[in-house]
Amino acid sequence: MSDPVSPRVRPEKPAGVLYLGIDLGTSRTSVAASNGVRETVASYVGYPRDVIARKALKKDVLFGDEAVRNRLALDLLRPLQGGVIRHSDGDPNSADAQRHLKATRDLIRHAISLARPKADELIYAVVGCPARCSVKNKSAIVEAVRPVVDSVMIVSEPFTVAYGLERLSDCLVIDIGAGTTDLCRMHGTMPTEEDQLTNEFAGDHVDQQLLKLLQAKCTGAVVTIHTVKEIKEKYSFVGDARDPVHVELPVNGKPTRFEIGAEMRAACRTIVPPMVDAIHQLIASFDPDFQSRLKNNALLGGGGSQMSGLRDMLEAEMKERLGEGRVVRVDEPTYGGANGALKIAHDMPPEFWEKLS
């Protein structure tokens, strides 16, 4: 009933082949499809709390911003956290584990429905999932997707981003997401464990820091994590030079103006040192003959890469610690993962798809 996509029947004589690239993220789930459709939805799933809420909302499940907006009437879930399905590492039969598993399944099926597949075309999907996903998580994703497509494969992020941009060798991908910052060294073959580093200094961490700082600075103001995230996405920056950042927050119900530039910068900067450490580590442990190429080929992606001044700051830090550094920001941070997954889907030999269908 709550499944937005009904189970498929494989078309007997397919009229076409629809490739889907899906980026299942902690913060956003995006889809890019070979029919030209590209959609993104915040990774929130909400179920009406009671019969009254269900009647008022006229839906059994809500997604993304719509879910966040109606959160008071909903049991609101953000099923992925720190790159994995929440509660999936404990008892799989616990109520929490089941709830979050269902929410993940509903979310990914919703993302597929957003691509508006046709019933008479074959659907081949590549799902990019967080690098830290356990085998158990990946299996759960495969199980969620399988009934609504003809064949599905899972690929780790941020490999998808690199593939999508044709940067398969001598390149360092830095993907700043919500739950994690993932770094991956590309050298022409499949990245292994040594090529990747993940830390939790990413978007959500910035939100938490900023929340604390604002609570201290803006006396009496009511700030929620949702407001903080919105403010961050508008004004984030890490550079030295800065314009004042004015926001209005309710104090005793009355909108009150605060200048929060210093807090914004401090919060955003918290993710930089761990990132530079990780960059350093991945470069220093690489074949010395190719280190220079890597340093000059850093790719910055993910929603968090949009913090103003971040590219310059990383280059400056790299120059100081590594002698050189050139960083390029991908033009489409939101769709980098989905585009790459789509390209993998397209390039995958048809017989591989068949074997997995």
Added chain:
Amino acid sequence: MTCVQNSFMSRLAGLFRSKSDLTTLRQLERAGVRSVNVLDLGRLEQLVGEAMESALREALSTGGSAELAAGGAQVEFLRRLGLHDRLADHGRELEAQSATLAGQRVELEGALRQSRAELDRRRQQEFTVARQRLQDALDALLGAAFDSLRTAASGSERLAAEVERQQPLLRSALLALLEQSLRTDAGEVAPAASGATAATAAHEAAERERLERRVRKLSAQLLETEELLARTRAAQAEAPGVPSVHRTPQGLAADAQDRTAKKSLLAAIFEHNLELRRTLAEPRPAAVAEQSPKTATPGADAR
């Protein structure tokens, strides 16, 4: 018809614009699309042609109007392009149109009923007047005839009684005959109508005829609109969704950049997924599922 064509053409123009919004070349390239069935002018011409042909064939076989053919072609075109939003919009337009037509028909039918009732009422009135006139004339005639009969029969009591008995019998028999003849040519009973009334009646008759024609036309239009609506709904239900640019399975292009490296990467991804599928098929021992590294994690080839 020109108007229908114009609005159809301007809708087509809108369609092309909207179709080109869906996909930019840049987007496609990013998405790894190398060979695309680009919707160029040739293809568009073909699509329009096909849509027209199928709609015309349909219209000709069912004796439909030019409007039906044009409307049918439009639905067919939307269907072939898979523009389901547009189909939905179009369906809503048709629904509104059919509601308007039905409303107009109800109005016209009301006017027609009223005009017919008026005609009936007037005919009844004219009939009553004519009958009265004839009755009066008959009574006068019978009165005079029986008066002279009565004078002639004044000598015999028996004859006088017979005359008195015959008068009402004859009167009612003649009246019945008159009534019958009046009823049979009730249509032409208006010889007494003056010139002015005759002109009004003629005008009203023409008006009624016009109304009848309009109702017939509206009914036909309504039928066709409903037919188009049904086709639109069928096209919508048939295969909602946006068609892929690929008709057949793709795979790495022969001239792909870094082809060899990509081939082995893709094979590694496949192997990993095959492995994953095997784990799924197994009657899951809890230990297999527990594998969530805490720091650095392997890529897609994680085991």
